[in-house]
Each structure stands twice: as structure tokens, then as C-alpha cells.
Amino acid sequence: MLEKAFKTRAFTVICLALLLTCSWAIPQQALANSEEQPKQGIPKRRIGGGTRGQCFSSVGRLMALVPENNLGFTKKAYPNILFYLPPTSSSAMVEFVLQDENRQSVYETTFTKSSAGGIINFSLPESSSLPPLDINKKYNWYVSLICDPENRANDIVVNGWIQRVELDSNLNKQLEQTTSPLGLVALYAKAGLWQDALATLAELRATQPNDSRLAVNWTQLLKTEKLDAIAQEPFLEIQIPNSP
Template sequence: MVPTASPQQIITTFSLAFFLEIVANSLMLPVQARSIHAVPMSPLFPVQSVDFPLATTIVQADNQQTPRSQLSQTEWNNFTPPSRGTPGRREGAGTRGRCPGGVTALIPTSTLGRTALEKPTIYYYIPTSLETVLVKFELLDEEDDTLYEKTLEMKETKAGVIGLDLSQYEDAPTLEVNKNYHWYLTIRCEPDTFDPSGDIVINGWINRVALSPNQLQALESEQPSERLNLYAEEALWYETVSTLAQLRLSNPEDTVIQQRWAELLNSVGLGDIAPQPLISSELIQSTLEQ
């Protein structure tokens, strides 16, 4: 005899099945919801590509507002001298006698630096102390025709970085805008002899550019440390070196300035010179024109 279910049992079984289906559907909703929410994580909707680059852009923008980051990002070495001129040489070769090897011009690796100044300052490094040497400065045009020369006498000086400020000499020519100039610095460590074979010669290029009236006005109103921002934007090498050198001299204990100085020299492969002191060496007009 086949057992049969009573009407009450049938109703109870149907109600239980209906209840279980509702529960199952409700349990699947969070899963479906999570699946739908996960759609933007697919390659077509990369959430991270929307959120993180925006934050990165903000960080980069903030960094670019600081002179330090701009100094490191400026491509100082991208400017090259004219091909028709003699290549520059920023490090003097080892020589005989009292002249040391390793004398180095603080210029980019290409040997050309930009400036907006009529008479910039040229910085160079001497690795040992010297006594009573002659320093001859020459300024030439792109064709290597001499425009100006001056022989100076340098009294006793220690090893370090020295600046030759052309604005101190009234007879020095004013650099013209949009022109390239080639400068030579010759150090004669034995001035009593007339043998040039022992001389140290370093040389580099200068390209003068013009600034807009707004830029000039901004430079007049900014503090020296803040001017570095504009100098870096315009890749004005000679102003940047000179400003940082002056800041180092006036604030010898400022670690931020020291770090920016090191950052600048590292960007042109002269990081070994960064820890060296800045030397105020007296350069006077020499009576021994050679």
C-alpha cells in the first residue's frame, strides 16, 4: 500500500520549500552586490587609475613649487655649444711644477650654461692651496676671436671654490642677448717663468638670454632663495650657481642650502666638489701682463 500525504503535510512541505528559496535568494544578494560593485575593478574601469594618479599629480605639483625639486629636474646639460667653436673643457689636466691637477670649472657637462646677466660670475674649483699665481681671463666670440682679456694676480688662497665676478670690472664687455661666448681661464702657478707648458687651462661657454618684463619684476620682488625657482625654470645656470654660493657664504650652517648646492652639482656630475668650502680669494690687477 502506497502511503499518501495528507493535505496538511503537502501545505507544510510547500511552505518550507518556499521559505528556503527566499532565504537562498536573500543570501545571494550580497554576493551579487559585491560582484556588481567589483565591476569598476576590471580593466575597463580601473578605480586605482582614477584615484591614485590624481593624488600623484597633486604631490608632483607641490614638489615642483619648491626650488629644490626644480633644481634636480632642470636639464642643465641639454644646452650644447655651437659646433663651429672650440669645444669647452671644464677640468684642467695635471701639470708640472706647482700647478695642481683637478682644477675644475663649475659648469654643466656640455660646458655651456645660460645666463640673463650682462656680466655673470664664473666659479671654479682649486684642489690645493696656491701662493701668488696669475689668473688670465679671456672672452671670445663664437668664431674664437678675442673680445676681452685681463690678467689678475691671485694672492695666497686655500683649496676650495672661487668666483670670478665679471661685474667687478668696468672694462669687461656686456654680453649681448642671443649670442654665445667662449671664455678661457688660465692659471699660471709660476709667474716668474714665461713657459706656458705648465699652465692650467679651463674653458666653457655662455649663452645670454632675455627675460620678460614680468620675470624681471618677479626677480626684483623675490628673496634670493625664492629666485632659485625662476632660475631653474629658465635654466639660468650662472645665476643659480652664484645665488647658491652667496647663500652658502651667508648661511654656512644652513643644511637646506647645503643640500640644494649638492643637488645642483650632482646634476652635472660634480658632486665630489659639493662639500668643498667657498673661498674669498683676492684678485687684483696684475702688472705682469702675459
């Protein structure tokens, strides 16, 4: 049953100048609850279609930074979600939507991007309008590049899934005792927590863009899921409207 439900893949990733064997397969805590998960396949589109109109770009495509199976795991109640916005001919509106397993919207916001392309490390806000993610529940998130506000059928859209899992006491203790951000990346990666490993390493890359060791680790981590085409792209700062 579990073999049919989840695809286990092992790979090697350089992280903290150490050789770690990591798997973005579902963590053991989530495996125990797999019978409760929806049986339907996960709709996925992590790379958007060709740009057009106001969103025209000769290079790059909208991209959700998620594993190939489109599902990333996190230990956090309010995790970070990453995606790549391609350069556009002018500024454009971007919409972010988070839905629960029943396709009910639990959070949505819009913001304006400049014509520049780059990576967004988006943090779900801790606010009264957004409850913490439920443990062992999948959430579907969408990013839409709005090319024509008068005709949303022309949007370029990508999506990813995220699932919060409960960690065992030993791993939680290791995480609490780790003071180095790079040490956290290694532990997250080893535990299969793609979302947290990626977000933590992205924060380090954004603040230390000239650190060659971080650059190598970042590229290798993205390469494990065939996302390294955007490894050299800059990080973009965005202004998100305040949540109530």
C-alpha cells in the same frame, strides 16, 4: 635642426626644499635665434690635467663649474662665473680671460691664489673697459693656473662658455617680484639659467656655511652636472686688480 644643435636633458634637483623639474637646455628665447649661432662644435675642457711643479697637488684638479655641455645661460649683463682652484704646494698666479665668438679678448685679469684650494665666485666687473655681454652671443672664458711663469706651456687650463639670453615679460615679472634669494634660485633653475642659479646659491652658501638646507641644495645642484665632488669645498676670497 634644433635636435642636432642642442641636447635636451631633464633632471630633478632639490631646491628650496621643493621638487623642481629643471633643464639646462637652451632657453626658448635663445632657441628662436639658434640659426644665427656658429655651426662649429664648442671646444670644452671643464676639468684640468694633473698638477705639476709649483702647482703640485695630491688632491683635486682645476675645474670649471659649468654644465656637461660646457654652456651656461644667464640673464645678466655682467654675470658671475665659478670655478674650483685646487690646493697647491705654494701660492700661484691665476689668469682669467673672456673671449667673444671671434676669439677676441674682451676682458682679462690675473690674481694670486694662496696654497689653499676652494671655489671662486668671480663677478665680471662693470667697468668702461668691459661692455655688457651681448644678448644671444656666446662667450668663451678660460682659467689658467700658471705653474711656471717662465714657461706658459705648463699652464693648467679649463674653459667654459656663457650666453646671455633675453627673458619673456612673465618671467621677468616673477623675478622682479621675488624677494627671497632662495626663491630666485628656484626660478633661475626652472628657467634653465644655470649660471644665475649657481652663482646665487653660491653666495648664500658662502655667507651661511652652516645652513644644512643650503648645503643639501648646493650639493644637489652640482650633482645634476656631475660636479658634486667639490660640493664640500670652501669658498675663497681673492683680490682682483681694479679695472679702469
